[in-house]
Amino acid sequence: MTVGPSWKAKELTVGQLAQRSGVAVSALHFYERKGLITSRRTAGNQRRYRRDTLRRVAFVRVAQRVGIPLADIAEALATLPEARTPTREDWARLSQLWRDRLQERINQLERLRDDLTDCIGCGCLSLERCVLSNPHDRLAAQGPGPRRLLTPEAREGGPAAAEAGQECP
Numbered sequence: 001m002t003v004g005p006s007w008k009a010k011e012l013t014v015g016q017l018a019q020r021s022g023v024a025v026s027a028l029h030f031y032e033r034k035g036l037i038t039s040r041r042t043a044g045n046q047r048r049y050r051r052d053t054l055r056r057v058a059f060v061r062v063a064q065r066v067g068i069p070l071a072d073i074a075e076a077l078a079t080l081p082e083a084r085t086p087t088r089e090d091w092a093r094l095s096q097l098w099r100d101r102l103q104e105r106i107n108q109l110e111r112l113r114d115d116l117t118d119c120i121g122c123g124c125l126s127l128e129r130c131v132l133s134n135p136h137d138r139l140a141a142q143g144p145g146p147r148r149l150l151t152p153e154a155r156e157g158g159p160a161a162a163e164a165g166q167e168c169p
Helices: 012-020 026-033 053-065 071-080 088-121 157-161
Strands: 047-050
Touching: 012 026, 012 047, 012 053, 026 053, 053 071, 071 088
Parallel strands: none
Antiparallel strands: none
């Protein structure tokens, strides 16, 4: 059994941080390159992280899990004084800033769930009903990706409109 650092230790090695946070050493190095976490170097050029980096890594992982891009996480962390670890109040403020984006993401996931259930549920992957279908690439002018799944506006010209006699955009 591996014994971790004492809870009294003020600094952690990269291996200890990886073990305690459940994040790979390579990911921690990546986070550091992106400015999400910081370390100091010992005389032997080894990284040492302040113990509160554990909370900072947890903050990054939670934000990633709900779909916040690393660039946005870094920008939010940069607003904290002295690059400190987010407090409960900080998280509340930051999550409020991300609330609209998260709601749109939830809406997209619900549309995806509902539309794929209809499409896959029929058993034949019918192209006449599938929101992923884009005959003759008609939606290319609206941008890249699955346009009907990404925005409600694009869906208005989707398969239901085609069935009603309207042409897809």
